[in-house]
Amino acid sequence: MSALVKDRFLSDCRRELLQLHAVLMQELAEAAGKESQQGHLLVELRACEEAIKRIDIGSFGRCKICGEAIELNRLKAEPTTSCCLSCSAKQG
Numbered sequence: 632m633s634a635l636v637k638d639r640f641l642s643d644c645r646r647e648l649l650q651l652h653a654v655l656m657q658e659l660a661e662a663a664g665k666e667s668q669q670g671h672l673l674v675e676l677r678a679c680e681e682a683i684k685r686i687d688i689g690s691f692g693r694c695k696i697c698g699e700a701i702e703l704n705r706l707k708a709e710p711t712t713s714c715c716l717s718c719s720a721k722q723g
């Protein structure tokens with residue numbers, strides 16, 4: 632992947648994650664009083680924030696377990712993912 636394509640991919644992901652973050656904050660506000668739903672939303676919110684942080688520090692797209700590049704399609708489908716397909720499969 633060229634640097635330009637990568638930059639564009641990262642900024643697309645970042646924008647998507649920021650949108651997701653806004654949606655999750657909204658859902659969290661609407662889920663007031665529903666603890667189990669809030670817990671689930673908080674987990675997603677945390678994953679979203681961590682993904683944005685990984686973009687900012689330049690480790691986005693690297694598996695946190697084996698350090699290999701995460702499949703591009705996987706990242707596109709789920710930008711909050713932090714490990715590659717095979718590590719994720721091993722984790723169950």
Ligand SMILES: [Zn+2]
Binds near residue numbers: 695696698714716717
């Ligand atoms: Zn891995």
